Amino acid sequence: MIGSDQLREVLAAVGQLLEAKGKTVRIVIVGGASLNLAGLVDRATDDVDVIARAKEDEGGPMLIPPDPMPDALMAAVQRVARDFGLPSGWLNTAVANQWETSLPPSLKENLTWHRFGGLRVGVAGRRPLIALKLLAAVDQGAPRASTTRIWSD
Structure with missing residues (x-):
């Protein structure tokens, strides 16, 4: 379990490792870790759910699928897992x-950006978190249609 204070500490450690390599990586998180960083809850979480990465575009950050995660990020995440005694999947793309x-x-x-050295973390706001949570609740056990568009723009 990763507590609120430790969450900031491990993200800062990842950011320091990236910065030392001259790298910057932007990720977008949801779930318990995002609630912690947003200050909405103060409880432990099992992991950090990465739903997207962001790359700079003319109109600001453009969201892209998180996989594959950059090698530099994965190396930093693995080292932090080892150094802090975290499970290997403490930062993952399962929600991707x-x-x-x-x-x-x-x-x-509805993203709020936090900077941890070379790691930029976009924290999803309440509306998208509620939408994702509702979808997860409805989707429990139901077969997934891979081409169905759930949201309207």
Whole structure:
């Protein structure tokens, strides 16, 4: 389990390792870790759910699927797991399957960015988090249609 204070500490450690390599990586997180960073809850979480990466575009950050994660980020995450005694999947892209149906349209507009050295973490706002949570609740046990668009723009 990763507590609120430790969450900031491990993200800062990843950011320091990236910065030492001259790298900058932008990720977007959802779930318990995002609630912690947003200051909405103060409880431990099992992992950090990465739903997207962001790359700079003329109009600001453009969201892209998180996989594959950059090698520099994965190396930093693995080292932090070892150094802090965290499980190997403490930062993962398990929620990335959301790209199969589509992301909530408000996700990009409802991000708050946090800087941890070379790591930029976009924290999803309440509206997209609620939308994702509702979809997860409805989707429990139901077969997934890979081409169905859930959200309207």
